[in-house]
Amino acid sequence: IAGITQAPTSQILAAGRRMTLRCTQDMRHNAMYWYRQDLGLGLRLIHYSNTAGTTGKGEVPDGYSVSRANTDDFPLTLASAVPSQTSVYFCASSDLLAPSYNEQFFGPGTRLTVL
């Protein structure tokens, strides 16, 4: 593989269920990000990680958690899904050690519907 993969591609979930969205990159980028994209609201940052072992909150972190056990994987967990979490979720990564350190590259996305 080359780049970022996300799984699942799409999911329909009952409210109250727990769900983990997976993200894996093979570019050895140190930074990873989770965004949600909603019509009329654009891309909003949920959580980020600048390096393995550290995470931080973005603009809309409530209801979501992340972990960064290694460089390649950055899962996003919804502990108890609610309908307002219906969205398209994108994972992204960047190489903070490169001159172009702010260039972020996106995965294909996960379309999540919470009923």
Added chain:
Amino acid sequence: QKEVEQNSGPLSVPEGAIASLNCTYSDRVSQSFFWYRQYSGKSPELIMSIYSNGDKEDGRFTAQLNKASQYVSLLIRDSQPSDSATYLCAVNYGGSNYKLTFGKGTLLTVNP
């Protein structure tokens, strides 16, 4: 609140014309600026980055940055129907903050 503003469009241009997309941002300390293209149902794709005042050209794309006026633009020359997409402007506000703030995007339609 640091903001990135774009005209939502839709911007409609005929094939072969120049498409001009604009973006303004709220914080003068911003350091780096990006344009992403997003086709319907797909993920954002980085097409241009610009870090200093002036123009940066890459093929049919030219990014223009004016930090004094706090705007960045993207020109697409010889527009093609395949350029029809939403274009997202993103800004990094610098310092130890590596995060990007995205505009809501401008929908471009290139008519054959």
